[in-house]
Amino acid sequence: QVQLQESGPGLVKPSQTLSLTCTVSGGSISSGGYYWSWIRQHPGKGLEWIGYIYYSGSTYYNPSLKSRVTISVDTSKNQFSLKLSSVTAADTAVYYCARVKVHSGWYDYWGQGTLVTVSS
């Protein structure tokens, strides 16, 4: 059973960089066949795709966030990470990591989500 767990600061100051890590257990990121994705949900709103990464390092980002987002992978730790720069209060959200099946593009496993608040 694959499990994903987000970790990182719950509070980030405006203009700083939000950094989160997703630790994967029960499966190897290096095994291929999956993208490793970040999604966020603003309070009381819908889900928003941020981007995903393949174990090889290939990345795909939401065009609306692309200039501020970096997703990276550390296969030795079986983790992938999100960095979102120049944050504002509009980036306050629950951030989820999840696994996406390549070629058919569906989420089969999700992390529980972590709330990140942007505030001074």
Next chain:
Amino acid sequence: QTVVTQEPSFSVSPGGTVTLTCGLSSGSVSTSYYPSWYQQTPGQAPRTLIYSTNTRSSGVPDRFSGSILGNKAALTITGAQADDESDYYCVLYMGSGMVFGGGTKLTVL
């Protein structure tokens, strides 16, 4: 930018049938977009219901079904139950990315 449309809200009576739809602001949804559907209750992570248009995820009851209706993807719930009251999201796979619909809040009453 691609916009995926869903009904903001829907209501169904217990035991009734409801069909939620997932469209594109420009164009038609086809199986080529591999539409998938997710159920989310407050404070919880989404749960996968349907993928690749009409394949139920493991453990999902067969009263949930997916299809293409006209130019939209559709999620049909047959014999709605009280605990089906949730938010439902569709996702379209664009190859180089994914797009979430705005979600439908389903009320069972």
